Every structure is written in C-alpha cells, then in structure tokens.
Amino acid sequence: MSGDLSFEMRIRRNQLLRGSDWTQIADNNLTAQERAAWSAYRAILRDVPQQPGFPDVAWPVPPSMQSGAGTETGELS
Secondary structure, rough: OOHHHHHHHHHHHHHHHHHHHHOOOOOOOOOHHHHHHHHHHHHHHHHHHHHHOOOOOOOOOOOOOOOOOOHHHHOOO
C-alpha cells in the first residue's frame, strides 16, 4: 500500500515539476523575483520524497503570479 502511494506521489511531483518547467526558461516574462520564487518552489518539489513521513506529506504551494506571465497559455489557472 505505502509503495503504491509513494509511486503515485512521485508521479504527482513529476507532473508539478513538468507543469512549471516554463518558469525557468529565459524568455518567460517573469520578473527576477518571480523566477526565484518558482525556482525555490521547484526545489521543494524535488525534495518531497525526502520529507519526514513521506508519502504522507504537505505539498508546497506554487508562487502567485504578479505579472500574469503564463496565464494566457494555460500553464496556471
């Protein structure tokens, strides 16, 4: 049971990372502060499996979008 949940949690983590890949490319229209916030969020996502109690963990909250970058193409809701 725990192994299945661990696998599912890693899949979710990978999906969240893929969904935020666009935040790290050079021409994404994010401010330096927004890009740094997304970078920190992605680092926390990568570390999810190392959290105590994994797979029962708290998920990080994605940074809010101040500039609106990415919202026009549906990356974020």
